[in-house]
Amino acid sequence: MASNEKPIPEPRPEVSGHLSHLRGTPVASIAGIATFALGRLSDAPLQYLMFTEGWAVKGLTAVGLRASNLLVSAGPGIGDLGPIPSLLTGMYAVAGLRHAYWVLFTNDYNWPITTASQVILYNSVVNTINTFVAVNALTSAPYPILGSFTDCIGWKQYAGLGIFAIGIAMETIAEESRRQFKKNPKNKGKIDDTGLWSFVRHPNYLGYTLWRTGITLATGSLGATAALTALQILGFRNGGIPGITNWMSAKYGKQWDDYTKRVPYALIPGIL
Incomplete structure (x- = not known):
């Protein structure tokens, strides 16, 4: 080096x-x-x-x-x-x-x-x-x-199951689409900004948060749902996302800076 x-x-x-x-x-x-x-x-x-x-x-x-x-x-x-x-x-x-x-x-x-x-x-x-x-x-x-x-x-279980299904699908689609993007030789050295990755920078984390929320809502407790979802979002915001951001910035430099300008939200569109 x-x-x-x-x-x-x-x-x-x-x-x-x-x-x-x-x-x-x-x-x-x-x-x-x-x-x-x-x-x-x-x-x-x-x-x-x-x-x-x-x-x-x-x-x-x-x-x-x-x-x-x-x-x-x-x-x-x-x-x-x-x-x-x-x-x-x-x-x-x-x-x-x-x-x-x-x-x-x-x-x-x-x-x-x-x-x-x-x-x-x-x-x-x-x-x-x-x-x-x-x-x-x-x-x-x-x-x-x-x-x-x-x-x-009741409605909490139906809503929870729906949110869970959306989250599982989102996490799976995000991870699989990125894998296919990286397999293409034309995309070597590029950041995946296609599909769900064009809406937020961590759609896999959003999917995970959604299905975790869905499970807790299906328990029937709105209080537990709010608490665990908030803790999950804080965990990503303060833990996982900063670590990956530092790594991506160091590896991709200006390409990462341009991507964050095109996709300003890390986890929740319009909010975070």
């Missing part, structure tokens, strides 16, 4: 709720990738046991909050679960599959075991909080327990 060249800083691992983009280093850790995929796939079974084995109820009652095993299983559902726990477990499973697919087929950067473990832990902790919130909400709101599956869920 010449004396007048500045080293390109490594971006900080993004563990505030999303996958890390450890740019600049080819994939080297098969163990890290396997750890990440298996860890994320194991989350839905863990949350299922939190519901069915009564762990969530015991945890809530231990701190003096209302919870009932009967209400967790009451009504039409899947695998001894009521409708809302069934819906949440399905959403956990889809999110885990989405992350496993990403790290196995889309990701092309280094993925060490330590970073994989951090992201697994973050997602499992947030989902466990959602499970606790849902069990408490079941005892605090007049959810019907008779009728069909759709009769037993």
